[in-house]
Amino acid sequence: MKELSIEEKMELIKRNLEEVMTNEDLKNLIESKIPLKHYIGFEISGMIHLGTGLMCMSKVKDFMDAGINCSVFLADWHSWINDKLGGNPEIIKKIAVGYFKEGMKASLKCVGGNPEKLKFVLGSDLYHNNDLYWVTVIDVSKHTSLSRMQRSITIMGRKEGGDVDFAKLIYPPMQVADIFIQGVNLPHAGLDQRKAHVIARDVAMKLSFSPLLSSKGEQIKPVALHHHLILGLGKPLVWPVPKEQLQELWGSLKMSKSKPDTCIFIHDSPEEIKRKITKAFCPEKEIEFNPLIDWAERLVIPIKGKIEIKRDKKFGGDKKYLSIESLKKDFLQGELHPTDLKNAVAEALIQILKSAREHFSKGKPKQMLEELEKLIITR
Secondary structure (H helix, E strand, C coil), rough: CCCHHHHHHHHHCCEEEEEEEEEHHHHHHHHHHCCCEEEEEECCCCEEEHHHHHHHHHHHHHHHCCCCCCCCEEEEHHHCCHHHHHHHHHHHHHHHHHHHHHHHHHHHHCCCHHHHCEEEHHHHHHHHCCCCHHHHHHHHHHCHHHHHHHHHHHHCCCCCCCCCCCCHHHHHHHHHHHHHCCCCCCCEHHHHHHHHHHHHHHHHCCCCCCCCEECCCCCCCCCEEEEECECCCCCCCCCCCCHHHHHHHHHHCCCCCCHHHCEECCCCCCHHHHHHHHHHCCCCCCCCCCHHHHHHHHHHHHHCCCCCCCHHHHHHCEEECHHHHHHHHHHHCCCCCCHHHHHCCCHHHHHHHHHHHHHHCCHHHHHHHHHHHHHHHCC
C-alpha cells in the first residue's frame, strides 16, 4: 500500500467532521512525522445506537486508513461519576468489557474497518496504581478555574448551573488528563465534548506532568477532532427550529437511547428499523433538522458511497444519488418524496447493520445483550 500524501491524510481525517481544532495544527502534526495517536472515550450507559456505533466508527475507519493508531476508551469511572447504569461500578465495568466492547468492534466491522486493529483501554485499568495519572489530574485542575469546571459539566449531559455532587466536578479534569496520560495527540469526540477539548488545548503548554511533545521535545497542543451528532427521529419540541434557541433545544434534537423509538440500535431487526423510520419525522421539502436527510448525509452516503431510491415508474422510477447535494436539491423541489427517502434509508441501514445483527444473534454476544436488556428493564 502506497504512502499517503499529507493532503490525502488531511482529507481522510477531516472527512465528515464538524470541526478540527485546528487545521494548521493538524497539518503541522502530520508534517512532523511523530506517531499519530487517536482516542475516543465513551460512557457506558446502555445499548449502542447509530450515533455511537456507525457515526463514531466510520470516522475511526477513516483515521485508520490515514495510518493513525486508534483506541476506544471505556470510561467506567466517568460512567460511575455520572450515575450511569444505576451508578454501580461493578455492573458498569462488566458491561464495558463485555457488551460495549463487542458492540464497538461489530460497529467498526459494519463500516468496513478491521476490529483487530482497534485498541481498547478500560479507565479503571489505566488509573490503577498510576500516581502519574492523578498528578496530571491535579496539574490540569491547577490551570483551570472552578467556574470553568462548573460550566464544563455540560459534557456529561448535565445542565450548566445545576446542583450536582462534587464528584461531577472531577469529571472534566479527569477527561482532560485521560488525553495527556495516554499521549493522545488526536482526541476525537462528538461536538458535545468540545469544552473538555478546549480545556486540554488551553492547558497543554502549561503542564508540568504528562505533556505532549513534538519531535523536537517541545510541548504541543492536542488537535481536537469533532464529529457530527446525528439527529433523533422524533419531531423537535419547537418546529420550525428557531436558530436562536438551537443550543437549548439541541439536547432534544440529537439521537438519545433514552428515547428508543427515535433511535436505531446497531442490533435492531429489519422490522424494527423499518417501523421506527416509517414513523419518523420527515417534513416534505424541508432539509434543515430533517433526521432522514441528516442520516443520508452523515451515515448512508459516507459508508455506502450512494443511496438508492426504489419507486414505481409513475413516481419517477429508481434513482441513485452519489452526493448529498443532488439528493437535497431533489428533496427541496419535491422530486423526492419523504416516503421514498425513508424506504431508502431504512434499506441501506438494514444492509449496513447486517453483520452487527448476526454478531449479537448467537453465542456470548447474544447473552451479553440479553443481560443488558434485563438490567435496563429492572433498574
